[in-house]
Amino acid sequence: MIAIEDVSKRYADGTVAVDRLSLQIPNHSITVLVGPSGCGKTTTLRMINRMIEPSSGTIRVNGEDILRKPVNALRQSMGYVIQNAGLFQHRTILDNIATVPRLLGWSKQRARARAAELMERVGLDPAMARRYPYQLSGGQQQRVGVARALAADPPILLMDEPFSAVDPVVRRGLQEELLRIQGELGKAIVFVTHDMDEAITIGDRVAVLRTGGKLAQFAAPDELLSAPADAFVEEFLGGDRGIRGLSFLSTRDLALDRSRVFPVGSDWQQLAGESAGAGPVLVTDADAKPLGWADLTVWAGDVQALEPHGQAFEVGKDSLRVALDRAVLSPTGQAVAVDGAGRVLGLAGQETVAAAIRAARQRRAADSEGVSTVKAAR
């Protein structure tokens, strides 16, 4: 655990970069520092590995004041990833990753073996081991940067806008990769970004800082979205925080409509008689995979003439945000729900999603009441 206690950073010219900041950064989780430029987020991160010395206050790692450890030993115990990866151009990918183990006095052979292991972990082709950084794309270089930071297996990982310089598609890939690696390794990660979406996506806890280095709010992403502390946080979250908050709600309990899904080869004449005027039905193939929408009053059984069903959402894996998005995009207003194998489980209309949102809200309200009752009882 990293405890930042009442830490300030003032410069000689009077600028205050960080102002009496206190934060508890737990182990085995990703803590994101987010805010506009000039909010002191990078300064805060760099004070943890003493690239910048605080003017006042204390930072402790697992109870020990970081000032009591030799500075290089302290830094070697924390992985450090920066925006442009900062790879050493004259070293091969393998030797870049092996840097910290070599600093720690490992043999070349052992350090390289470890580096090869790390390449696999971050999803780099082993054929790249002997290449030089200029031969890699920005996203690949950033993976090398992450592998290099993890090479000595430090319990803490400091990441300073690591994915800001790559394009959005690659960035999403890197974020997913980071979450996967974190799932395997469980480090204490401190992640700096100016991108709220990124903070919401990867953070277990998000600290929003305001200009002048003051903490505005420190909360889990869903709490941040549903209950911003003040106007600054609300504005920084952007105009669609309600929709974005749905990313944290599961589709598992959606009341799916199974009555309007039929496999090919059904008796369409008879069905048309039963459900005429009741709107479109979803036609699936023999394996229950969706084929398309049909209006039974006009459709004559020709699979080619079905209206495309668009993208489906996977129940349990995708969030209510995805389900709502699919329903909005669907020509019939109904989102197609599938299981992990792509088999149709049912349909969810916009109303169904709305009902699930209301239910989740009530559940959360009940939960927080429960918490306060427990607190009161103590």
Place this chain on the structure above:
Amino acid sequence: MNVLNFIQSFFSDGSHWHGYDGIPQRVWEHLQYTAGALAIAAAVGLPIGLVTGHTGRGGNALAFVSAGARALPTFGLLVLMFVWLGLGIVPVMIPLVVLAVPPILITTYEAIRTLDPSPVDAARGMGMPEAKVLFQVEVPAALPLILSGLRSAAIQIVSTATIAAYVSLGGVGRYILDGLYQRNYEKVVGGAALTAILALLVLVLFWAIARVAVSPGVRRRRTV
């Protein structure tokens, strides 16, 4: 007779190929002066350039000293040193070193100072000691530029070391000076040709050093 005839007759004269005034002896002397002056200039210029470039401090003072050193007339300095110190190798070495230090110093300083700061930041952030940051991160990346500073210094020395002849020393400048006194233009042109050949050899030598010493990862970046 044109210059090519002079060159041809100079190099085909068998008497020019042996003895204390023979080409091998004069070239050997010339290379010794060059290597000596370059070694001293590098011993002065490289450490100062590396340290100022690494710390980013002292750049202005450096530019000032270098401009001053460049403004000194080499030949004038030679005469002055000769008057003060008399005959010998030292009055020759001092002007050559003064000539060679500025390009080494300034290029090394700029080579380090203008490096991409992110690898250095990353190196420090992962707990690399400062000396290793300099020698394992900065120097390898700056090596092509540092070598180019050494190369221009070496070429200036090799062409200017002809002045050694003015204070009764050897080197290929001997042919130029003696030729001028004796009105033997074959010798003058021969000495000048030897100087040019030595300068070309220096170029080839530095090209070879760069091939061996500069990492492919850095070499490729410079040419892209």
